Amino acid sequence: MADVLVYVLHYEGAFNKNSLGAVSEGAKQAAATGGECHAVVVGGDDLSDELCQTVGNYGAKKVFRAKGAEGLAQPVIDAMDKVISDHGHSYALFGGGLLGFEIGAGLAARRNAGVTMEVINIKVEDGKLVAERPILQDSKISDSHYRGDLGIIIGRINAFELAPPTAEAAEIVDVDVDYSPWSSQATMVKRGEQRGADVDIEGADILVAGGRGLGKAEGFELAEALAAAFGGNAAVAATRAVVDAGWYPYAAQIGQTGKTVSPKLYLAAGISGAIQHKVGMQSSENIVAVNKDANAPIFEFSDLGIVGDLNKILPKLTAAIKAKKDS
């Protein structure tokens, strides 16, 4: 019997979609190994009975609820450590995202467990879970087998699909956690701050995305002109690096800590294609990449790749598309 414990992240009274996907996956794997899937949530009063029961819709039989600080890893590590000590779960599962990485890794230290991150698939071998993780820029897949009492699996963002919800409610178990002294050393001052203009990229059919290769904030003018040339439902998106650098608003960010999109056309300008970016756009119907580095990873998953100087190519492409539209 292998019970699976899934951490479910929430913000302002709603559960995270990736976390619920992990609950669906956990329920599937628990069923395959004859165990149960449980969830753990840590937070304040917005974790109402009504909300917590809904993790049952995705297959969790129980939800362990602890009162504690939100948005930080250490309190969740303490809570999961306590729940696993009391109930003996064989696996801990996370749906990806920054906190999942931090909690999973800290929990591995706490419980002397193995941890695998960026997992894209889980399979069962000899009654045990085996985690599949892409390595070397996704050119190979490595199988992680776990030894010991606990295996920790951290999914890649969007790796675990949300199962269709049922009407099942999870049983709520309130947990008293003795938080570690070092848990109280960190306090959240401000959470979920939006920076820059509020732009909508999720509904766009065509996205022109810019990365560090645009050179400077003003480089985004090239991307905006190209998006405008496509007209209609086209918008401009950005990578984490340029958003952190203040070149473009956070609302336009694609990837691990940004949005996930699947437009008809994703035109990446000056984007190297790091995994954290790829996970947010890889299901786009058509991917075109312009980059001066022929070894950029983005060319591994683009449908059309142009090796060249975007400062030369983008203005001419903008003009050509305008001309084509006018003809």
Place this chain on the structure above:
Amino acid sequence: MKICVLVKEVPDAAVEKRIDPSTGRMDRSGERNLNPYDTHAIEAAMQIREGGAVEVDEIVAVTMGPGTATRALQKAVSLGADRSLHLTDDALAGSDVAATGYALAKALESESPDLVLLGQQSDDGECYTIGAVVADHLKMPSLTQVIKMDVSDSDPPTTPATLTCERQAEYGYDTVQITLPAVISVGDAINEPRYPSLKAIMGAKKKPLQTVAAGDIGIDLSLVGGEGSRVQCGQFHDPPPKSAGQIIEDEDTDETVAQIVAWLDERKLI
């Protein structure tokens, strides 16, 4: 205040990375560079020292790895660290993330730092988690991918200093206040690392470098190495094949643009 910076030697980005089929481990024979993300961590330590809000007594670069890893330490020293600590032992080879984090924590324990800094990820392993493993062993809070960090002096001076950190998380930017000691992994947006001066490069070899083995710092050998690791990654296979995309090398831009337009037009994207 004492700052330890965790650094790592990684393959040069220009060297192709591969799995050694005989051992099933990453072939690290081509390694020769300091992980570029770690240079941001050293720069962050230097900026705390130069900022003057707290007094930094010492910046120590710490690594675990084979003999060649001393080059990463020398680079770290040339960028500003005062001395370095090299944990090296054959018994550590094949350690997974959790075992590596444990061994590094033992090395750090021997230094009793007030602040541990590291880069948000290593260039080779595509792993963002070592800081969180280290932190829990050290019983310190940790925060990863920090892009802004302000340190404020303790008041009264008998209490530990605090950091105000900003980072991007699932729902936007978070601001977190942390009382030291703590483990912080920094993102590449936090600063622009300086280039080492020629004098600093030449002087780096003269700065103290201490080498320790697992036994010297009380590492439990049953928890490290391939045997002590709780994850076994022995099997590798290929992902489902994806048809290779078309590549155009831009020589004549007008011609390139015509090809792009034709390609888009064919797919009714214009």
